[in-house]
Amino acid sequence: MSETTVTVESSSTGGSCCGSCGTGAGKAPATAAAxxxxxxxxxxxxxxxxxxxxxxxxxxxxxxxxxxxxxxxxxxxxxxxxxxxxxxxxxxxxxxxxxxxxxxx
Missing domain, CATH: 3.30.70.100 (Alpha-Beta Plaits)
Structure with missing residues (x-):
């Protein structure tokens, strides 16, 4: 079985895909670079x-x-x-x- 890793970068500063709900696919990872x-x-x-x-x-x-x-x-x-x-x-x-x-x- 093969494993695929996908990296997604978001330009959103609200931590979410739309900025209004605070959840979703665009949520910043816990290891965001400081x-x-x-x-x-x-x-x-x-x-x-x-x-x-x-x-x-x-x-x-x-x-x-x-x-x-x-x-x-x-x-x-x-x-x-x-x-x-x-x-x-x-x-x-x-x-x-x-x-x-x-x-x-």
């Missing part, structure tokens, strides 16, 4: 690189979402609390790449 940080990573060149970096960053406590832009080398990380650059650097190093730094901090 923080967003963007990092520059050196050495990523392919889909395997993206998968490796994503998998390691998802292991960092509090991380809720990871998005990698291979063309720019930028990695966006959503988390429930601010992340220590040292934790992010360790995860990226474990994946086999180098953290250049945080963008916009």
């Amino acid at each position: 923080e967003r940080a963007v990092f520059q990573v050196k050495g990523m060149t392919c889909g395997h690189c993206v998968s490796s970096v994503t998998a390691e960053l998802e292991k960092v406590a509090g991380v809720t979402e990871v998005a990698v832009d291979l063309a720019t080398g930028q990695v966006t990380v959503d988390s429930t609390a601010p992340l220590a650059d040292t934790d992010v650097a360790a995860a990226i190093d474990e994946a086999g790449y180098a953290l250049i730094g945080r963008i916009g901090a």
Whole structure:
């Protein structure tokens, strides 16, 4: 039996699909990101690189979402609390790449 995971993003700020009833398919997940940080990573060149970096960053406590832009080398990380650059650097190093730094901090 196969399992399918679907991620749905909503632009609603009311926590619901229509904003009037407070329930429904658009309700924000309990693990909504409180923080967003963007990092520059050196050495990523392919889909395997993206998968490796994503998998390691998802292991960092509090991380809720990871998005990698291979063309720019930028990695966006959503988390429930601010992340220590040292934790992010360790995860990226474990994946086999180098953290250049945080963008916009």
